[in-house]
Amino acid sequence: MPSGTQALSPLEADLLLLHPPAVFDFRGRRDLYLPFMGTSGDVPITPLYEYFPVGFKTLQRFLGDRGHGVRLLNLASLLLRYPHLDVDRVIEALDVGLLGIDLHWMVHVQGSLAIAQRIKRLRPDLPIIFGGISATYFAAELIGTPDVDMVMVGYDTHEPMDRLLRALRAGQSPSEVPNLWWKDRDGSIRQNGFSHQPRTFGCGIDWSSQPEAPAIKGLPIREILTTQNAGCAHDCSWCGGSNQAFRRINHCDHGRAHKSIDEVSYELGTLSRRAHVGAHHLYTVGAYNQSDRQLGAFLDGLAKVAVRSVSIEQFYLPPDELLARLAAANQRCTITLSPLIHDVQVAKLAGRGVYTNDEMEAWIDRALAAGIHGVDIWYFVGMPEQTDRLVFETIDYCEHLLARFAGANVNPMICPMIPFLDPGSSAFESPDRFGYHVFFRSLEQHRRGAMRASIINRINYETKWLSREALINVGFEAVKRLMEAKASVGMLPRSHVKRHNEAIDDVLEFLPTVHAADCIELPAERERELERLGDEIGRRNEQVLFGGVANQAFLLRRQPAGRWFDELGWPIEALEASAPSDR
Ligand code: B12
Ligand code: SF4
Incomplete structure (x- = not known):
């Protein structure tokens, strides 16, 4: 080729x-x-x-x-x-x-x-x-x-x-x-x-030297990412960047490290020197790990950068004063929350559950009133004690959110935790304690696992409550239902949702055939069967990897150019x- x-x-x-x-x-x-x-x-x-x-x-x-x-x-x-x-x-x-x-x-x-x-x-x-x-x-x-x-x-090299x-x-x-x-x-x-394990790590990025997006057809993706931390203050059991996982992986006695305030200010300053800064989205990750002083300095810097839009992750519901500062820093500021599961007791087992749904909804009202442009709310599939029933109840709750905040930029999302439970996470290290079963432990087992034809066999874990197959089937069904709900309230055009969900239907229909072939014990027979499916697999892969990037909500064909990692x-x-x- x-x-x-x-x-x-x-x-x-x-x-x-x-x-x-x-x-x-x-x-x-x-x-x-x-x-x-x-x-x-x-x-x-x-x-x-x-x-x-x-x-x-x-x-x-x-x-x-x-x-x-x-x-x-x-x-x-x-x-x-x-x-x-x-x-x-x-x-x-x-x-x-x-x-x-x-x-x-x-x-x-x-x-x-x-x-x-x-x-x-x-x-x-x-x-x-x-x-x-x-x-x-x-x-x-x-x-x-x-x-x-x-x-x-190490986290700082x-x-x-x-x-x-x-x-x-x-x-x-x-x-x-x-x-x-x-x-x-x-x-x-x-x-x-x-x-070498410093508590203040790294240096600011010089975004002014980032190549400009080339002139391309279609919608360029102009996105810049900034993160000020390694490790975390929190301890979600499934996360390989949690406080405990960080100590474990880096053999150190601290669970996180920060970029210095000077370096963060430098980095934000270089953004202002970009020619089309106003066309960029700034994706800030892990901001919930900052002290008040660090966050304050970050927001001062942010207010001086005229990016088109900003998204910022928060672990807790930000207080009114912070909402006002965020809204003042950028007119299109989206706050990302990750309650993970709508059921607060079960969410606690996943390391979250730090606010109730009622508290979150009241907070969203305040956030929007304070001028926050939007709220993204992430839910996850594959958490301890999360059954299929709970997953679909989360979707019921998302439907409620979509109806309650119809017309506002309140966007619930869900995704299955695939393909891997993070190596080094507490659940990976002590699976029984958290109700997980881990299929691959070593590097080589992961490498071999990643080459299996069926995505079900590529997943390195299952939970007591969701098998590998269920993680896919329940996870994808949940995504589908949520997309339908978004079409119903007019948040997404019906035609896009139809195409999106047809793509999922095709996965759910075709995957069992690939999976059955991939599970054949005898290698020669397995190879023969997979070879027979080869054209169908190749055709589908081609559709997903067509040489561009499919935006997952709108299946727009966007060319990979202009993103910070291009x-x-x-x-x-x-x-x-x-x-x-x-x-
Ligand atoms: C920010 C972040 C993101 C950002 C991207 C950040 C980025 N591009 O660097 C976003 C949100 C996009 C993201 C996406 C994903 N993430 Co993430 N992410 C994080 C987070 C919060 C911080 C990581 C970080 O930036 N640390 C800063 C330091 C450690 O890294 P760094 O400066 O980039 O690199 C230094 C060193 O690592 C090293 N280094 C790195 N590479 C190399 C290579 C060479 C040759 C050398 C010499 C050195 C070197 O040197 C660098 C300079 O000192 C962690 C959680 C956490 N608290 O740590 C999860 C984490 C890293 N992500 C994780 C995962 C699973 C993902 C996804 C796969 C999730 C998914 N299924 O979609 C995707 C992958 C996306 C992709 N590659 O396309 C896991 C990884 C676990 C694992 N071992 O696999 C983590 C640990 C926790 C989690 N579950 O979220 N993530
Ligand atoms: S998932 Fe939990 S532990 Fe991991 S980085 Fe996010 S808040 Fe921290």
Whole structure:
């Protein structure tokens, strides 16, 4: 399938940070069914999980300021946008001293390891380093794989990476670089300890240097993301970034770390220098972890940035004073709440349940009256003691919310927790205590699991109350019902909801066939049966990964360009000349 017309020019850097697609090589795969993932809301995501860790951007600035040439390459987005681009030609064009691959989210387990293997086969000269939350958790197993030369552990890798790049440049051994696992010349594994664990971490991102969105047809997605924390003040049992999980994964005695106020102010300041700042949405994540002083400084900075809209996550219901400040900071400020389950007692078991539904509704009235533009409310499927009945009761409650706030921007959303329960989370570590059963424990089990044809078999857990099959069936049915409810109150056009729900119906209809084939015991028979389904799987995957991004609520075909993580490595003209995107 891949065919190009021109070779790619060398991509030169001291360090290239590469973000893999969750599944390599997803293009043309007929043996792995990637179903449409509706989340009943406005989340432009694909089964490739295209976001790279925002720390790529901070590493680029921090290391760049210290004289290292750092480039970013979002391979997931590149391969999605250029379906005919030969990945081997991308690898051949790399002229880099060190190649970094993220295994931050576990969903990239297969993609990251497979691309490392491909690179090692074609370019044994390129040293490969892994980093990220999952790489930290699985460091010992990861460094044992033949294609990984180094693993940099921890939530803050700026200074260690500076030291590593300096050592490599000087031709010295990296034996003094903290947080590093590496292999010496004879292949034996060395571990330099885990001493770099600052409480103030990272640096501000320089958004002014972000490439502008190219002129494209259709709706560009102009989104910038900012987060000021690693770890968390809270302890949701299923979360791999919770206070306890953070301590566990990073082997430290603190459960979170913050960006300094100066660096946050710097970051917001750079946004103002962007040419079309007024066209951007600013997605601020994890703001609920800030102290009053930190949040105050953040809001002061926010008020000076004329972005089009802002969304901000809150754990508790923000008090009136904060509502007023948020509304003053941006005219289109959306607050994201995550009660997770409408039943407060059950929500408490998931780490939430800190307000009742009545309190939330009264608060929404106040928030809207205070000038808050909208409220997004997230519900989840796969929590302790959550039965199918409870899931559908949550949808009943969402219908009530939609009716009560009809005409206002109050948007309940629901999604199943798939495919993985976070490694390192309390529920992953002690599944029995929380009513979970975990199917894959090791890195290798996750890698193998991620290659199963059926998404049901790719899920790494089930609960006492919802089997893997039910997580999909109940989860997708719930999304469908919620979408119908949104059409009924006029929040979404009927035609969009019809297309969205037809896509889900197709998943629910086709998946049992794939699942049955994937569950056949005898490998030869299983392969034969999956081969028979190959065309049907391939056709459906193609529909989901058509070379653009499907907005999950409105199935608009949006081209992947202009988002903060659209780092395609080469100028668009060079890529078009090499492998036209056919659009
Ligand atoms: C902000 C956030 C998001 C943002 C995106 C942030 C981003 N792009 O970085 C959004 C909301 C989009 C998001 C989405 C998802 N998230 Co999230 N997210 C978080 C959150 C709240 C903070 C993480 C964070 O940014 N920490 C900051 C630090 C730690 O990371 P960083 O600065 O980016 O990177 C540094 C290091 O990690 C390291 N590093 C990272 N990569 C590499 C690579 C190399 C080579 C090197 C050397 C170093 C290195 O160096 C960087 C600089 O110091 C955590 C929860 C928490 N409290 O931690 C969950 C969390 C990370 N997310 C999680 C999950 C599961 C997801 C989703 C898969 C959910 C889903 N099913 O859709 C998606 C994946 C989206 C995608 N990839 O397309 C899990 C991950 C668990 C796991 N081990 O897999 C977490 C832990 C908890 C949770 N359940 O929400 N997430
Ligand atoms: S899910 Fe819970 S523990 Fe995890 S980051 Fe969010 S509030 Fe913190």
